[in-house]
Amino acid sequence: MVTIKLMTMTILQSIYHSFCNLSFISKCSMSTTQSLAVIALIVIILYFCFRPQTVYLIDYVCYMPPDHLRIPYSHMVEHFELCNFDKETLDFEIKVLERSGIGVEACMPESVHEIPPNDSMKSAQAEVELVLFKVVKDLLSKHKVNPKNIDILVSNCSLFCPTPSISSMIINKFGFRSNIKSVNLSGMGCSAGLLSINLARDQLKVHNNSLALVLSMEAVASNGYRGNDKSMLIANVLFRMGGVAILLSNRKQDKLVAKYKLQHLVRTHAGSNDQAYKSVYQESDENEMVGVSLSRSLLTVAASALRTNITTLGPLVLPYSEQLCFGWSVICKKIWPRGRKEIYVPNFKKAFEHFCIHAGGKSVIDVIEESLKLQKKDVEASRMTLYRFGNTSSSSLWYELCYLEAKGRVKKGDRVWQIAFGSGFKCNSAVWKCLSDTDPNVRNVWSDRIHLYPVEIPVFDC
Numbered sequence: 001m002v003t004i005k006l007m008t009m010t011i012l013q014s015i016y017h018s019f020c021n022l023s024f025i026s027k028c029s030m031s032t033t034q035s036l037a038v039i040a041l042i043v044i045i046l047y048f049c050f051r052p053q054t055v056y057l058i059d060y061v062c063y064m065p066p067d068h069l070r071i072p073y074s075h076m077v078e079h080f081e082l083c084n085f086d087k088e089t090l091d092f093e094i095k096v097l098e099r100s101g102i103g104v105e106a107c108m109p110e111s112v113h114e115i116p117p118n119d120s121m122k123s124a125q126a127e128v129e130l131v132l133f134k135v136v137k138d139l140l141s142k143h144k145v146n147p148k149n150i151d152i153l154v155s156n157c158s159l160f161c162p163t164p165s166i167s168s169m170i171i172n173k174f175g176f177r178s179n180i181k182s183v184n185l186s187g188m189g190c191s192a193g194l195l196s197i198n199l200a201r202d203q204l205k206v207h208n209n210s211l212a213l214v215l216s217m218e219a220v221a222s223n224g225y226r227g228n229d230k231s232m233l234i235a236n237v238l239f240r241m242g243g244v245a246i247l248l249s250n251r252k253q254d255k256l257v258a259k260y261k262l263q264h265l266v267r268t269h270a271g272s273n274d275q276a277y278k279s280v281y282q283e284s285d286e287n288e289m290v291g292v293s294l295s296r297s298l299l300t301v302a303a304s305a306l307r308t309n310i311t312t313l314g315p316l317v318l319p320y321s322e323q324l325c326f327g328w329s330v331i332c333k334k335i336w337p338r339g340r341k342e343i344y345v346p347n348f349k350k351a352f353e354h355f356c357i358h359a360g361g362k363s364v365i366d367v368i369e370e371s372l373k374l375q376k377k378d379v380e381a382s383r384m385t386l387y388r389f390g391n392t393s394s395s396s397l398w399y400e401l402c403y404l405e406a407k408g409r410v411k412k413g414d415r416v417w418q419i420a421f422g423s424g425f426k427c428n429s430a431v432w433k434c435l436s437d438t439d440p441n442v443r444n445v446w447s448d449r450i451h452l453y454p455v456e457i458p459v460f461d462c
Contacts, residue, residue, distance in 0.1 A: 053208070053250040055201050056258035057432060060246040061139040062399050063131045063217075064445040065107035069241070072104040073097060075113075076237075082115050089228045096237045101362030101383065101457055106240040106390035111221040124160045124222035127241065131217050132166070133173055135245035140174070143247065143257075145211070147174040152203045152212035153182040154196045156394055158423070159282070159292075160219035161186035170215065181207070189280060190358055191422025192216065193394030194430050197246070198265050204250040211251070217243030218393035225291030232291030238361055242392025242399065260432040263415070264316050268309040268427045276301045280423035292423075299367045305427035306371060306419065310346075313429050317351040317415075345373050352431070353414040355379065356400040358421050359386035362457075368419065384453050389445075394420070399445060406450040408440035 080093050109130070111123035132155075140147060153176065155166045162169075165184035170176070181203055185192050193216040200212040220241050225232045249258065270276035279301040281293045295301075315323060329344035348355075355378050357368050365386065369379045381400040389399050397418045404410050411434065418430040446453075 053205050054255070055204055055262040056249045056251075056254050056435075057260040057262065058247040058249055058254055058258050059139065059143060060244055060398055060401075061135045061142070062395065062402055062445045063135050063241075063243040065241055069107035069110065069113070070105050071108045071113070071240075079112075079115065079117070083117070083226060086228065089230075089233065092230055093233055093237060096234055098458075099362065100237055101365070101386045102238070102240070102390045103387040103455075103457075105388050107242075109221045109241050112224065117221075117224055119222045119224055121162070121222060124219045125162060127219050127221045128157065128160065128166060128169065128217065129173075131241065131243035132170060132215055132245070135243055136170060136174060136213070136215065139213075139245045139247055145247070148177050149211055150176055150180060150213050151207060151210035152200055153180055153215075154185070154200045154203075154212065155183075155215040156185040156188060156192035156196045157217055157219055158187055158189050158192055158393065159223045166215070170213075187423075188394075189422025189424060189426065190218075190360060190391070190393045190396070191420040191424075191426040191428045193244070193397060194265065194418065194420045194428040195267070195426075196394075197248075197262070197430060198267060198428070200248050201262060201265060204248065207250075209251050210249070212248040214246040214248060215243070216246075216394040216398075218395075223292070225289060227285045227287055227289035227291060229285045229289075229291065229293070231293040231295060232285065232289075234294050235292045238391040240390030240392055242389055242395050244395040244398040246398070255435070258435055259438065260416070260434055262430065263433050264313065264429070264431040266309055266313045266316075266429045268305055268312070270301065270305045270308065270425045270427070273301075273425075276305065276425035279425050282423075299363055301425050302364060302421050302427070303367055303371050305421065305425055306368065309419075309427040309429055310348075313431075314346060317431060318346050318348070319350055322346040322350055345371070348372055348417070349374075349378070351415065352417040354401075354404050354410060354416045355382070356397045356404075356416060356418045357382040358419060359383075359389075359396040359400065360391055360421060362386065364421065380454050383457065384455070387455065387457055388449075388453075394422075402444045402446050403450070403453070405438040405442075406440055406444055406446035408438065410434050410438040412437050 076097060077094060080090050109127040111118035153167050153170060157166055167182040167184040171182060183199060185196060188195050196214045196216060200214050204210055204212055220239050225236055275297050279295045279298045283293060284290045325344050326346050333343055355374065357365055357379060359382050365379055365382050381403040384403055385396055385399045392399060397420060414434045416432045420428045
């Protein structure tokens with residue numbers, strides 16, 4: 001694609017110089033109308049050559065764990081007891097579990113059901129194969145896509161990074177072409193799903209007429225923490241198994257079958273701030289037990305990263321009236337710092353019909369709901385996803401979009417705002433526009449029980 005554009009520029013330069021020479025030789029014999037026609041032709045050619053590629057989301061499939069992998073509270077407490085946690089640690093885990101917003105249907109891989117849990121590399125690899133092989137097979141077969149027609153492959157899994165990579169595992173399993181452009185991301189945390197979309201989009205910009213497959217998941221099996229550091233124990237309770245396969249395209253003919261098109265993708269990285277950098281941090285404790293530490297400042301860091309992110313996103317999506325109100329409140333705050341309590345929060349419901357907030361935990365959803373002045377229904381998909389599936393890391397946003405589709409709420413022209421948070425610390429936003437009414441009768445991971453939701457989530461006293 002780049003070569004074609006360079007050739008086009010060379011040809012246009014030749015046409016331009018020939019036109020100039022012809023005009024000089026003919027001593028301006030060419031009429032003004034003819035001159036304008038040549039210029040218009042050049043502008044049209046430039047437009048069609050350099051206009052940005054539209055990225056279409058053809059479809060996606062989320063992993064549905066079998067019911068026998070569910071881990072109700074009683075099983076989890078029993079596992080904690082049999083793993084020789086002391087009473088203080090056990091009480092802390094139970095307290096976090098009760099207030100997590102996660103229900104009894106969330107699942108763990110088979111290796112975690114073993115006593116003691118099997119955290120070997122083999123078990124992690126088995127989990128990756130179980131999840132990704134299933135969703136890739138279902139997605140490609142649903143749309144009758146030959147694996148050899150996939151041009152770009154991007155996978156992400158933060159804590160499990162084997163050799164060969166997860167991308168190579170997929171290529172080997174499904175027999176992708178030898179010239180496929182494949183990338184595997186690790187260490188990027190729960191925001192890696194939208195990072196993978198970003199990377200696939202960049203690839204689609206320069207490779208015309210291409211299909212991209214994006215895979216997002218987190219391996220739970222090999223990452224349990226067995227120490228007593230409270231900041232690392234929280235992850236034991238929040239994370240559950242899950243994953244998603246997403247099919248993207250820049251082919252014009254796919255517009256007719258695509259569900260969404262990507263309008264905006266904004267990335268924010270707050271890693272230059274030490275507090276943000278350390279807020280989600282994998283390390284070993286004093287007994288050399290490795291775990292992921294979640295700091296007390298995490299919610300503050302997330303809210304700050306979101307503010308920075310929407311500073312860039314806002315002008316792209318908000319109506320001018322909201323932008324003016326926000327700008328005026330900022331000016332007033334600077335002129336009269338004591339006279340105005342807070343800066344105006346734009347009404348993002350004027351820019352989006354649906355919100356998919358990373359289901360990182362009940363507290364995360366609460367903070368974003370309050371920060372953006374949203375209503376309960378706006379965050380319903382996030383809360384119900386957390387309740388039924390737990391924190392599935394980078395794939396959680398897609399379980400939320402499945403929920404909205406199963407409810408029949410996403411209509412043609414609707415805009416969906418996906419907000420992801422991850423270690424580093426990162427906040428990423430993606431904006432999708434729906435291209436056709438979604439059919440709630442099309443089966444997805446919510447279809448079997450969508451009539452039971454939303455549910456009242458139990459609230460425990462602090």
